[in-house]
Amino acid sequence: MKLALIYNHACPHTTGAYIEKAIRDAGIHYDRFGIKDPSCIPEGFDLYLRIDHGDYKFDIPAHLRPAVFYAIDTHLPKPYRKMRAQARHYDIIFCAQKSGADRLRRDTGADTQWLPLASDPAVHCQLDVPKEYDIGFVGRNAAKFARGRHLVELNKRYPRSFIGQADYRDMARIYSASRIGFNSSIMNDINMRVFEIMSCGCFLLTNAIRDNGFRELFCDGRDLVTYRTDREMFLLIDHYLAHEREREAIAAAGRRLVNERHTYFHRVQSMFNYIAYKFGGGFNALRI
Numbered sequence: 663m664k665l666a667l668i669y670n671h672a673c674p675h676t677t678g679a680y681i682e683k684a685i686r687d688a689g690i691h692y693d694r695f696g697i698k699d700p701s702c703i704p705e706g707f708d709l710y711l712r713i714d715h716g717d718y719k720f721d722i723p724a725h726l727r728p729a730v731f732y733a734i735d736t737h738l739p740k741p742y743r744k745m746r747a748q749a750r751h752y753d754i755i756f757c758a759q760k761s762g763a764d765r766l767r768r769d770t771g772a773d774t775q776w777l778p779l780a781s782d783p784a785v786h787c788q789l790d791v792p793k794e795y796d797i798g799f800v801g802r803n804a805a806k807f808a809r810g811r812h813l814v815e816l817n818k819r820y821p822r823s824f825i826g827q828a829d830y831r832d833m834a835r836i837y838s839a840s841r842i843g844f845n846s847s848i849m850n851d852i853n854m855r856v857f858e859i860m861s862c863g864c865f866l867l868t869n870a871i872r873d874n875g876f877r878e879l880f881c882d883g884r885d886l887v888t889y890r891t892d893r894e895m896f897l898l899i900d901h902y903l904a905h906e907r908e909r910e911a912i913a914a915a916g917r918r919l920v921n922e923r924h925t926y927f928h929r930v931q932s933m934f935n936y937i938a939y940k941f942g943g944g945f946n947a948l949r950i
Contacts, residue, residue, distance in 0.1 A: 663947045665692040668703060668722060669713035675830035677734055678713035680782045684930040688950050708944065718744035724751040730937060731755045732777065736762025737851040746770060754940065756933055759851055760875035776875060777933055779854045780926045781861035785830065788863030788917060789838040796903055797823035798840025798864060800833050801855060809846035812895065816844065819896065837862035841903055850874055857924050860886065860916035865909045867898060885916040
């Protein structure tokens with residue numbers, strides 16, 4: 663089985679990089695190509711797998727088949743329009759957002775499958791460090807969304823916090839040192855941060871995500887805790903900062919859940935098993 667893995671591999675902490683590592687750990691041979699010069703992708707592979715990296719002005723040539731696309735940003739309007747235009751020459755499209763898979767299937771008739779994001783336990787791991795931060799948030803401010811407002815207020819109310827960008831190699835230390843890992847999704851998406859915080863053994867407080875498969879993945883109050891309004895967000899933060907035993911029990915349950923079901927190895931396993939189911943024959947060599 664000759665597999666062509668296609669994504670922008672300049673950055674070591676993208677979804678594509680984590681999936682590549684999981685494929686390698688599964689013992690599956692592949693050749694890697696970039697997406698920005700599609701003419702460099704040769705014919706002769708049994709499968710072409712493209713991983714989304716926000717590079718929608720590029721695409722693999724339509725004659726390279728069978729082709730599979732893992733689409734990440736279906737929740738964002740501009741990327742979605744470009745994905746919809748590119749969707750028709752892919753045999754399978756895996757979507758990180760359940761709502762995106764449903765919408766893309768309705769709009770294009772493509773075979774779309776929900777495949778959520780995940781964590782890499784080798785990177786997003788629990789470290790034995792003191793709790794020095796009340797709130798931990800690693801990422802962009804996204805000022806035009808509710809997240810921007812939330813982060814400004816959190817900085818004011820909880821000055822002993824880490825809120826900002828950091829090297830991905832520091833993420834485990836930051837979340838392990840945080841009493842509460844905070845998330846505010848951009849547009850109702852279940853983002854990487856959800857899985858990464860939980861994988862680090864940090865209590866996760868995230869906004870309530872509606873009709874996007876959230877309840878199929880997590881149990882609110884057992885694995886994590888959700889808020890619906892700014893007032894509820896602050897009340898929950900104050901409660902869990904004051905109740906360490908309750909907070910750490912939820913953090914431990916969340917970590918167990920993610921490590922047992924929601925790693926990138928699990929995602930590659932689901933992806934390749936579905937590819938083998940759909941195509942059969944020699945593709946059964948991809949089963950994990």
